[in-house]
Amino acid sequence: MSDRSTIFALSSGRPPAAIAVVRVSGPRARFALERLIGRVPKPRQAALVRVRAASGETIDEALALWFPAPRSETGEDIAELQLHGGHAVIAAVLDTLGKLDGCRLARPGEFTRRAFENGKLDLTAVEGLGDLIAAETPGQRRQAFRQLKGLIGDRAEDWRRRLIEALALVEARIDFSDEADVPENLIAPAAQIARDLRDEIAIVLADRHRGERLREGLVVAIAGPPNAGKSTLFNRLARREAAIVSPYAGTTRDIIEVHLDLDGYPVTLLDTAGIRESAEPVEREGVRRAREHAAAADLVLWVIDVSAIDGMSDGAPPRSKEPPHWLIKNKIDLVHGQSTAIGKGPSTIEPSNNEWQFIFSISAARGEGLDAVAWALSRFAADYFAGGEASLVTRARHRHALEETIAALGCALAVTAVDEPREELIAEELRRASTSLGRLTGRVDVEDVLDAIFRDFCIGK
Ligand code: GDP
Numbered sequence: 001m002s003d004r005s006t007i008f009a010l011s012s013g014r015p016p017a018a019i020a021v022v023r024v025s026g027p028r029a030r031f032a033l034e035r036l037i038g039r040v041p042k043p044r045q046a047a048l049v050r051v052r053a054a055s056g057e058t059i060d061e062a063l064a065l066w067f068p069a070p071r072s073e074t075g076e077d078i079a080e081l082q083l084h085g086g087h088a089v090i091a092a093v094l095d096t097l098g099k100l101d102g103c104r105l106a107r108p109g110e111f112t113r114r115a116f117e118n119g120k121l122d123l124t125a126v127e128g129l130g131d132l133i134a135a136e137t138p139g140q141r142r143q144a145f146r147q148l149k150g151l152i153g154d155r156a157e158d159w160r161r162r163l164i165e166a167l168a169l170v171e172a173r174i175d176f177s178d179e180a181d182v183p184e185n186l187i188a189p190a191a192q193i194a195r196d197l198r199d200e201i202a203i204v205l206a207d208r209h210r211g212e213r214l215r216e217g218l219v220v221a222i223a224g225p226p227n228a229g230k231s232t233l234f235n236r237l238a239r240r241e242a243a244i245v246s247p248y249a250g251t252t253r254d255i256i257e258v259h260l261d262l263d264g265y266p267v268t269l270l271d272t273a274g275i276r277e278s279a280e281p282v283e284r285e286g287v288r289r290a291r292e293h294a295a296a297a298d299l300v301l302w303v304i305d306v307s308a309i310d311g312m313s314d315g316a317p318p319r320s321k322e323p324p325h326w327l328i329k330n331k332i333d334l335v336h337g338q339s340t341a342i343g344k345g346p347s348t349i350e351p352s353n354n355e356w357q358f359i360f361s362i363s364a365a366r367g368e369g370l371d372a373v374a375w376a377l378s379r380f381a382a383d384y385f386a387g388g389e390a391s392l393v394t395r396a397r398h399r400h401a402l403e404e405t406i407a408a409l410g411c412a413l414a415v416t417a418v419d420e421p422r423e424e425l426i427a428e429e430l431r432r433a434s435t436s437l438g439r440l441t442g443r444v445d446v447e448d449v450l451d452a453i454f455r456d457f458c459i460g461k
Contacts, residue, residue, distance in 0.1 A: 004026065005102055005103070005104050006024060006025065006026030006027060006028035006029055006032065006100075006102050006104070007025055007026055007103070007104060007107075007110055007111070007114075008022060008023065008024040008094070008097045008098075008103055008104075008105065008106060009022070009023060009105060009111070009460035010022055010090055010460050011461065012460070015086060015087050016087060017085035018084075019083070020083045020084070020085035020086075020089065020090050021080060021081070021082055021083075022081045022083060023079070023081075023111065024078065024079040024097065024103070025072070025073075025074045025077070025106075025111055026076050027076070027102070028100065028101070028102045028103055029076070029077040030066075030068075030077055030079070031100065032079055032097060032100055032103060033064065033066060033079045035054070035096070036051050036052060036093070036096060037051055037062075037064055037081075038052070040066050041064050043066055043067065043068050043071075044065065044067060044071075045065070045066075046063045046064070046065055046082075047063065047064050048062075048063060049061070049062055050062075051081060051093060053092055053095075053096050059089060059092045059093060060083050060089045060093070062081050062082055062083045062084070063081070063082040064080070064081055064082075065079070065080040065081075065082075066078075067079075073111065073115055074111055074114040074118060074120065075114065075115060075118025076114060076118065081093065106459055107459065108455065108457050108458055108459045108461070109453075109455070109457025109458075110454075110459075111460070111461060112129060112130075112454065112457055112461055113450070113454050116442065122153040122157075122442055122443070123153075123442025123453070124150075124152045124156070124398070124442075125147065125148050125149075125150060125153050126442070126453060126454075127394070127395065127397075128144050128145070128146070128151075128394075129461075130453070130457060131143070131144035131147065131148075131394065132144035132148055133457075133458075133461065134456075136266060137261045137264050137265060137266045138264040139214050139264045139265050139266065139385060140214060140215060140266055143211060143214050143215065143391070143394060144215075147394060151390060151392055152392040152393070152394075153441050155204075156437050156440050156441050159197055159200070159201065159405075160434055160437040160438065160441075160443075162193055163194075163197060163433055163434045163437065164434060165193060166189075166193035166194055166197075166430055167190075167430045167431060167434065169186040169187070169190040169193075170186065170187065170190050170423050170426050170427045170430060172186055173186045173187060174423045174424060174427065187421055187426065190416075190426070190430075191412075191413060194409045194412050194413055194416075194430065194433075195409075195413060197405075197409060198409040201402050201405060201406050202406060204392050204393065204402065205393065205399065205402055205403065207393060208384075209393075210384070210385060211390075211391025211392065211393045211394040211395075212391075212393065212394060212395060212396065212399070213298065214265070214266065214385060214391065215395065216266075217259060217266035217268035218265065218266065218298045218299070218385075219267075219270060219293075219296070219298050219299075220267055220268070220269050220270065220297060220298065220299045220300075220301060220377065221272055221293050221297035221299070221300050221301070222234050222269065222270065222272060222300075222301045222303060223272045223294040223300050223301070223303070224302050225304065225305070227305060228304050228308075228330055228331075229303055229305060229331060229364040230271055230272070231271055232364040233301070233303055233330065233362070233370075233373075234256070234258070234269060234271040236364055236367060237269060237373070237374065237377075238260070238269065256270070256271045257269065257270050257271070262377055262378045262381045262382075263382055265381040265384075267381055270297065295323075297323050299323055299325075299326065299377075299380060300323055300324070300325045300326070301325075302325050302326065302327050302328065303328040303330050303364075304327070304328070304329060304330065306329045306330065306334075306335055307331045307334035324357040326358045326359070326360065326376070327358070327359045327360070328360050328362060328373065329359065329360065329361045329362070330362055330363065331363060331365070332361045332362065332363050332369070358376060360373050360376075397440075398440060401436050401437065401439050402436075402440065404432075404433075405433045405440075408429050408430070408432040408436060409429070411429040411432075412430050412433065415429065
């Protein structure tokens, strides 16, 4: 299955840097050390060494580490060199390694993939590791670390173990139904296990998607009619947050997004195209996408220009309460001569009515009333993520697998509920449930998802 070539890569960040870490994993790792540094250090102890090219020329002085299999990250022999992080040093070392028989450059995520294939990490831990590297806020970091350490993986394994117990009971009935000393009532305890599992998993799933949102960011869409000041507000909110992590243009022509860190929680702010009726096809498409994004958001900030004659009526109030909408009355500097309703901090939040959860009066251009909006956004994020235990489910993939498990358990229980339950049908459903859990942790049949997961890793990880 796994190819037994020895892989190597630069595992640290972009050079030049103080230190560069080069890792080698596989059966030739020991040989690689002997060739590069002339010896093999004691396992798991740093040694100061000279690193030499094939010609014998010294490339660098470095720290070397040796992790013999199976007690290594990949489960294979691993050699690690901590070099000076210059381009030429790294190039010379990689070049020397590349010329060794049976050694080749690693592909993205290949170290982690070997760890998975050697049973060092289950699939959820692999995802946790990927998330930890990608984490941009403290909340994301904590969640990723918990997942790496088995928060969902261990739980799923426990569920699977109990499922297999239930299955064993049912199979005992099937295999030995003729024998007198096999108790009749093996189905009842099996059904009890199935019922408990179904209830436990249902509780885990009823988390309002908190884990997925924490991983991907809570989505706040700024929407409203054209020229209301949406982009101005967007830029203001984006700029005032010191911790903007990765501003980049969206994939569509009309939607720009920015990632904010609000009190440790990730919020993705979307600036959507002006929502209005238009005959122009390109604009219509922009508007359609804007509506779609606003509908899929966790919160919509609906911006209107209060100075426009029909400012209020142009507000096109939301048709449904989901997601919640906040009304942002912008350009208050243009009404009543000079701004009167501003400068009072949170008091610019008006009481909510049926349509709007909150109403704010601001001047985006002057930056007035924005404190209240930013404060309310932080509260919104904190409330969203607060409470309850840490979420186990952080991806749609997990949710899907657990929903399948519950569905199969439901079928198994339905079969046990009839007068003369057919044991082989119960067994079949329990097996199906266990397969779904196995897919979650990567124990069974996951070739199709592996590529998608490891593709997101960098080389050297
Ligand atoms: P969008 O089409 O909704 O994104 O609106 P923009 O942010 O592009 O703003 C449209 C126009 O309104 C621009 O000329 C802005 O400078 C102006 N504008 C935005 N906010 C305010 C405000 O609070 N007061 C005033 N006077 N003008 C504003």
